Amino acid sequence: MSLPKPMMRGLLAKRLRFHLPVAFALSLLTAVAFKYGVTEPRKQAYADFYKQYDSVKEFNYMREAGVFESVRPSGE
Structure with missing residues (x-):
């Protein structure tokens, strides 16, 4: 009793008919999940932060702390 020969002709095409749509669907699902x-929560976090962000107040705070070498604190 011998084993039957494996079917080699058309094997790649047969496997791709199944695996290609599955791979496409999984990649699409991953992209939507990402x-x-x-990205959407990150964009919302940035929007929430910049709603209340005062750049002038932040600049004055950093200037008073001595972060900038070219800008003197207002007390000097």
């Missing part, structure tokens, strides 16, 4: 799981 968009709504990472």
Whole structure:
């Protein structure tokens, strides 16, 4: 009793017919999950931060702390 020969002709095309749509669907699902799981919350966090951000107040705070070498604190 011998084993039957494996079918080699058309094997790649047969496997791709199944794996290509599965790979495409998984990549699409991953992209959508990344968009709504990472980028949208990040954009919302930036929007929330800049709603209340006062750049002039932050600049004055850093100037008083001596962060900038070219700008003197207002007390001098």
